[in-house]
Amino acid sequence: MSIDVERSSGHKSDEQYRSARNATAEVTDVPELLSEGYDLPDSEEARGRTPFPRLPTPISIPPFLLRRSGVYRLARPIVLPPQPRVPTPVPTPIPIPPIDLPGAPHAGNGHLAPGTGAAPHPEEDHADAAAVGPVLPPITPLFGTEELRVDVDGVKPTMTVSGTITRLFGGRLTWIARVTQDPATGAWIGPISYRDGTTSLRPQATVSVKLTGGPFLPTNRRATATFSGGTGSTVTYTYGYQKAAFRDVAFEYDTVSDATAVTSHNPTSHPNHAPSSPTSMLTVESAYSRLGFAVTKTGGDSVIPVPPGTAWSDQEMHDAMQAHWSRWADAPQWAMWVLFARLHDMGTSLGGIMFDDIGTAQRQGTAIFSDSFISQAPAGEANPGPWVERMKFWTAMHEIGHGFNLAHSWQKSLGTSWVPLANEPAALSYMNYPYNYPGGLDAFFAAFDYGFSQDELLFLRHAPERLVKMGAAPWFDHHGFEQDAYDHLMAAATGPLELDLRVHREPRFEFLEPVVMELRLKNVSSTPTVVDEHSLEGDGLSIVVARDGGETRRWLPFARYCTAPAPRVLQPGEAMYSSIFVSAGSGGWLVTDPGTYTVYAATEAIPGTGALSKPLRIVVERPASDGAERLAGEVFTQEVAHVLAFGGSRVMESANDTLRELSERLPESRAAVHANAALGAPKANDGKVLIVDDSGQETMAVVPAQPDEANELLSASLDDFDRAADALGHIAVTEQTLRLASVLEDAGDASARSDLLSESADALARRGVLPGVVEELRSH
Amino acid sequence: MTTIQVYLEEGFDHDRVVVTSSDSQHTEPDVTTRHQVGLASVVELDSAPGAPTTVRIALPERGLTTELEIDPATTPYVRVNVTDGALRAVPQPAPPMFA
Structure with missing residues (x-):
């Protein structure tokens, strides 16, 4: 992993960006407000400086319509490269001549044609080598997806472009580039200064991103990224706009019967607030949403009955989380449980705690204590009600921040940080203690704009998912990685088709028993869809077999069929089927020894649209007799x-x-x-x-x-x-x-x-x- | 007797900490900071009322020691941090706050 994130260059303030955008964009009409904008001009400062002028035209486009930051994804989410020519190592009943297979669309010089979203196909380089014997292609580019996170405008932009490349069995790479805008071309350009994962997936040194598409139809937005320099040849990909939020997360609130919950607050309810703070009611969800998270609520704000006066230990809260959280799982997930309790057993000095450093999947539970110091306004406070509400709201945001793996502002340099960080004791951040801020609590809230620091936002929006996601942790990196990648790919493989890999029996196979599975490709949409008749047998089909504790290998058929496209209409609910002998292929036997195996399948039945099966776990039993074991070598x-x-x-x-x-x-x-x-x-x-x-x-x-x-x-x-x-x-x-x-x-x-x-x-x-x-x- | 509360905050990593006052001594055998609250442990010491007392904090294995004189009537709370390889203790009139 290389770490060299530039910390501050290229940064502009919110205000600078709002002003710059309004100064350059004019239209003759203003449509209805878009619902997706998380960067509404919600502060007095912003509203005062960028008013929406009335007619006559021209008028400025509201900033939230012009914002192009967000997540973009390759238009073709699952990459299924052509397999290499397969040799015929033994005589066959009907010899199969070598077949020259069509390659990926290229624009020449190894550059991909813009707009295809297809990845380079290194297997093609191995095609000739296949003539001398069985050659397994590298697994690397098998199933894959790629997203691009553009963070150059909106609320508190970090002037960053980052990406995550996911390959189901070929690794994952998160890269980050701090960018500046080229005034001549409008492209956002910067060196890739951080890589985490399989660096060979994106060896280029620099990225240049051009954002296109009008402001009114987000679906028309595109990001065309050119990667150049370094050890890789120049490649260009086009990504389609997917969503404004950088991460999606679900919060669930439960309240103990003797406690009170505060999940909303209007910064202007207290006269001491920053001019740049939001002027409308913030909820915990909207407060995170405006900073780049799409937040949903789960559960039903349940009340946990307890005898009055209960104080809680960390273990008790963890137990309560397991009992009361509808999403509880000892596994990484973008979800968090927030408990509003009366008091921690440490006493009133503790306003809240991210108590979940217990067990394997941590950072999933937080608690806020309504009878702690955060409910005690100082003597002489003229607005004790708003003061207390503000402290409780800040505490909730702060503890949830810990759930996202954010340290306190003054602790940034401690331990092993994801990139070298400096302490920020004077940060105007949810992660700083207001009462420890230089000048004290009143000084803090006089300048606090209800956000995180730039370094914190960089982490939240762009750091490798495993570092931010609740339940995951640095030490969890290797463990569970494939499932994580699979989840990403499943999310990317949207479309009308559902691929099902199955057996019509208990998935336990006798030793020596050939493993045969069946594929079903079903139209799960409400409209007819056209697929290729050969989707379940041709180049569009890929299968991978992974043995627990062993190798992950790609299944390659013995025969290749070069067929013309054969369109077939699948009516809603209609399916097509095929049978696959999974145990072995031209690359050898994949399922032999006793143990547990996981099999994945993917197909590209519609050009550009993939369907990925759920993994099928099978068990191969131990030999039932010595005779079976002796035959193994021959079978x-x-x-x-x-x-x-x-x-x-x-x-x-x-x-x-x-x-x-x-x-x-x-x-x-x-x-x-x-x-x-x-x-x-x-x-x-x-x-x-x-x-x-x-x-x-x-x-x-x-x-x-x-x-x-x-x-x-x-x-x-x-x-x-x-x-x-x-x-x-x-x-x-x-x-x-x-x-x-x-x-x-x-x-x-x-x-x-x-x-x-x-x-x-x-x-x-x-x-x-x-x-x-x-x-x-x-x-x- | 009055009570002095010593807050062992940042910088502790499986340390043995010995806290003494004129009237009592307490040893915490394994002190580690929980970063999510910035606090490792709270030690309570008895002190005779009405007179200043000297509080001494030591991490013997690290060779770190500091001491300060406090008036339990006005500053009964002591915040202790290990910063840049040194122990720093600050008396306070009110309990520190954590979150």
């Missing part, structure tokens, strides 16, 4: 994987021998279901094979069907239909049933065929398969 070979993936082979005799041995030694196993199916399927029909004679001459021959053997093997596979459906999945077991029915038909055994179809249909109906599929099988 977990690339040849056997190949035969299983293609559903059988007429030429790979060694693999077929292994499957026969597996079926004979472990006849009751689910692995035997797969083995018999793979052995029987090629015998059901005539099939072409490539023969190479001694002189090297290649000729095509036809291997005739062997219906009796096919009948025997497929019947053995489907003998216990539920076991077969568990092992093969509903899609594959239906295919095998139809294959066996075809063999029986050719043999003239109409009765057996009818019984097979009828009984199989009944079984599938019991298992909840769609009625249409069941009836199609029954009437086949």
